[in-house]
Amino acid sequence: MxxxxxxxxxxxxxxxxxxxxALQKKIESSGYVYTAAVSEGKNFTPTDSTKPSTxxxxxxxxWRTRPxxxxxxxxxxxxxxxxxxQDIMTKxxxxxxxxxxxxxxxxYAARNQTFKYTPEQWRNVLQEAQSKLLQAGxxxxxxxxxx
Numbered sequence: 037m038x039x040x041x042x043x044x045x046x047x048x049x050x051x052x053x054x055x056x057x058a059l060q061k062k063i064e065s066s067g068y069v070y071t072a073a074v075s076e077g078k079n080f081t082p083t084d085s086t087k088p089s090t091x092x093x094x095x096x097x098x099w100r101t102r103p104x105x106x107x108x109x110x111x112x113x114x115x116x117x118x119x120x121x122q123d124i125m126t127k128x129x130x131x132x133x134x135x136x137x138x139x140x141x142x143x144y145a146a147r148n149q150t151f152k153y154t155p156e157q158w159r160n161v162l163q164e165a166q167s168k169l170l171q172a173g174x175x176x177x178x179x180x181x182x183x
Contacts, residue, residue: 059095059121063113069097072113076127093117093124094131102136102147109134110151111165114158124155
């Protein structure tokens with residue numbers, strides 16, 4: 037255990053960890069969530085498949101207050117990933133899980149909703165949302181994406 041604690045600063049600076057940790061901190065500092073988990077990986081399928089593997093980035097965001105619209109909440113998180121995670125376009129899928137609930141020790145309840153698109157599909161979804169806001173005379177100021 038002591039070795040792990042001593043090695044953590046070194047591990048956090050190697051490989052994919054700096055990007056994942058930076059994205060996690062960005063999401064958590066947004067004020068929308070109280071905690072976030074960010075991970076990446078690869079799923080493998082049988083060799084007779086046309087696509088033997090699928091790479092993904094998964095973000096689980098635990099919201100401070102219940103989102104009025106879980107899909108809109110997922111868009112906020114996806115926009116942060118597209119803007120702040122350098123390797124996002126190399127992933128086949130960006131998965132965003134929006135979670136809201138409570139844990140008081142003796143009881144736990146949460147509502148989770150999962151949204152899964154390719155990074156390019158997320159970009160299109162966000163551009164469409166931005167376009168609708170602009171048509172309504174509004175600006176999506178909370179996110180500096182879609183330049």
